[in-house]
Amino acid sequence: MAKRGKINQRQRILEEAAKLFKSKGFAGTSMRDLGGEVGMEAASIYNHVKSKDEILESICFYISDTYISQLAEVEQTATPYREKIETLIRQHIRLMLEEGAAVSVANNDWKYLTGDKLTAFKDARKRYEHGFAALIEQGIAAGELQPVNVSVALFTILSAVRWVELWYRPGRGVSADELEQNILTMLLNGLAK
Amino acid sequence: MAKRGKINQRQRILEEAAKLFKSKGFAGTSMRDLGGEVGMEAASIYNHVKSKDEILESICFYISDTYISQLAEVEQTATPYREKIETLIRQHIRLMLEEGAAVSVANNDWKYLTGDKLTAFKDARKRYEHGFAALIEQGIAAGELQPVNVSVALFTILSAVRWVELWYRPGRGVSADELEQNILTMLLNGLAK
DNA sequence: CCTACCGATCGGTAGG
DNA sequence: CCTACCGATCGGTAGG
Structure with missing residues (x-):
């Protein structure tokens, strides 16, 4: 039918x-x-x-809701902080690979949201960033991570994961698994020998 | 007068x-x-x-020309690869702090360029990326850097430096020097202990 | 540098 | 889901 x-x-x-x-x-x-x-x-x-605006809202909040619930899950598991952060990075990369267009819109076009929706989106992002930052801070306090500035660490991680949307094309030398592994190496161990 | x-x-x-x-x-x-x-x-x-398009072109090429000439300079100096890469990262951060709006436009709105200009801009960006990637590759070959995937290393660096435009606000805890130093630590030494 | 416009295109509605 | 259309706004020009 x-x-x-x-x-x-x-x-x-x-x-x-x-x-x-x-x-x-x-x-x-x-x-x-x-x-x-x-x-x-x-x-x-x-x-x-309903409107062009409503389309944007649906896309943006679908992505921010996903991030928020992934964070909540990681916060509840009883694992070392280093592992929690590793999990969040992996989830970021996977969401980017599965929902690249939507993630891109949530990252770049959220600024066209208006009124309540704009406020709500910014709040969600702030909550996510604070939650992630808290994990890094606790990881440093626990001696699992280097005593780097927490904000710098947070945004370096979030940005490193964002480029995937702009530059990564599957089937061009780097597989999804290699991608994940190499980004984790860069962020956790650094480029220098 | x-x-x-x-x-x-x-x-x-x-x-x-x-x-x-x-x-x-x-x-x-x-x-x-x-x-x-x-x-x-x-x-x-x-x-x-001349037109709205011409404004965009002026902004985009001002930035890409700056990047290209900074790369050329670094390529010519006789220093270890690790140091060359450190210099490029520092220059990226400084340009971002001095010309944040223009860098942001070159990063995000270049896609509205048309015809020759679009082609020329993409070419310039590709040349820059290839030059930067070659330095990383040689650094690995010389044993100065970890044997990480070169593309992943390149884009992690370029992205880590891009967030400055989006998230960094001077006079809010982190000075420009601390910013530079912390980003370099993250990228070269990593977050893990 | 301004006034007065131009044709084109925009998001969205009415009515079927 | 379409045709027909609305008022608003767009990039840009003419003429001074």
Whole structure:
């Protein structure tokens, strides 16, 4: 009977939107562009979605929710801090590989959110950063990590993991496992001998 | 006599544009926004600048030219590879601190370049990356650096240095010198003990 | 450097 | 899901 389903169509719209926002930016993408990609007129998109803003919100909060719940899980496991941080880095890389476009939008186009949504997103990001920073701090206090400045360590990790979205292309010499392993080596052991 | 000078006005326009593009994106910034910031009507901006595209080009190539010439200089000095890489990292951080808005535009809005300019910018970036990668490779071959995957090392460094633009605010606990020193420690020695 | 515009395109709605 | 359209805004030009 092949009932398409409004929810599935909505999902498709969100996915195509994420790809377009990633390559052209939120402001540079028109509803007509999106319609072209999805295969309907721009006006028809509004049967599945309230507004262009709502599309952005769905993408951004899907990603921030994922990060937040991954952090909560790691916080609850009883493992050394070094291992907790390793797990978070791995999860970052994997989410990037699986949901590259959406992660890219959450990283770059969140600034086009407005009102409450903008505030809520910034809050979520701040909570995540504080939670991650606390783990690093405790790891240093426990003697498991170098006594480096916590903010610098945190943002170096978050950034190192962000480039994956911009530069990594699978099947070009580096496999996903090698990628993970090499990033972990860089961040935990450093480049110098 | 306080002659304003077309060149100075043009410079001011470029600087305000860089700030606006950084915060709202190239596509999200209108010539009317820019006029408001510079203190003239949108139409008047065209007395100092050919088009909105030309503004973007000036900003992007100013940054890429700077990177390219810094690399050329480092390549010519007779120092250990580890030191060359340290110098490049320091220069990246300093340029970010001095020209944050322009660097941000070159990093994020270059994708709105078109035609020849887009090609030329991508080429410049590729040349820079290849040159930097070659130094890492030679450093590994010389036994000065860990045998990590060269691409991963390169992009981890470039990314670690990019976050400065997004997250670092001077006068909030971390001085510029501490910032440099801590990033270098993270990248060269790693977080683990 | 401004006023007065231009054609094009934008996000979104009405009505079917 | 489409056609037809709205008011607003866009980059840019003409003419002074």
